[in-house]
């Protein structure tokens with residue numbers, strides 16, 4: 032038999048939740064029920080469901096908001112919306128908001144089983160046609176450099192199912208307590224579902240040669256990235272320029288390498304790709320906020336500064352928020368990574384919801 036379908040049920044009525052769980056479990060599904068919808072986001076990451084079933088009206092969050100949240104975490108995940116109200120309006124609103132199916136309570140067990148089986152099979156088939164995930168390596172001199180430069184892009188990679196590695200070469204002792212900054216770096220990596228490679232070079236004394244080159248080479252050998260993001264050479268901070276130089280040597284055989292903006296970029300920073308992050312700007316803000324010790328120390332970490340920066344760059348791209356990149360090398364015909372997935376997704380009806388706005 033095929034792998035059992037994994038189903039998440041979000042329903043504030045425990046009796047209904049129990050009924051659905053019982054019916055589906057009898058039919059071989061693995062079911063997790065949540066009475067409190069606020070657990071749904073972490074549940075999405077933890078259980079990677081084939082189908083999500085949600086009530087339309089719950090305290091705190093509506094089933095319709097939940098659809099957007101589900102798709103932001105895992106694009107394409109089928110969502111079934113349930114309601115007790117026999118109303119065509121409800122059904123239309125749910126479907127317009129991207130629900131895949133609509134069930135009216137009381138739900139017949141046969142309907143439930145057939146809907147779940149059909150959506151789960153479609154989703155699994157669609158996933159098989161998707162390209163293999165990219166492996167992304169984002170390199171920064173100090174904690175929070177990467178989040179400031181490509182926080183939104185990394186959140187989009189995460190949503191697309193790519194593997195993310197963050198490499199930070201120093202612990203930022205010059206602008207904060209090392210222990211705090213280290214903890215913040217790990218918290219941000221965890222939020223991204225990324226693995227953090229935290230080195231301990233002396234802040235403000237990072238070399239553009241060894242040992243920096245060797246450290247980056249070691250991580251490149253270990254994780255074999257397909258996409259690299261790193262500091263630009265057009266930067267006032269010597270650590271940033273040093274990391275740029277070292278990374279150019281250490282990543283010469285990587286297919287896609289590009290440079291991000293930092294808080295100390297100069298006017299010579301000349302991006303030529305503008306990645307739309309409309310759906311991921313909130314995630315970027317959250318990533319920056321996790322660097323608590325820097326929020327007062329760094330005037331560029333305010334919400335209005337971050338918002339106006341991504342807004343400004345959008346004049347060269349699409350949407351209303353963009354992160355800029357200087358492309359060093361990009362040897363793929365298609366834009367690598369997330370957009371491949373976006374194109375695969377477009378072939379299916381899986382582009383619904385906020386996650387549609389992947390980088391161009």
Ligand SMILES: [Zn+2]
Pocket residue numbers: 172173176268270271
């Ligand atoms: Zn820095």
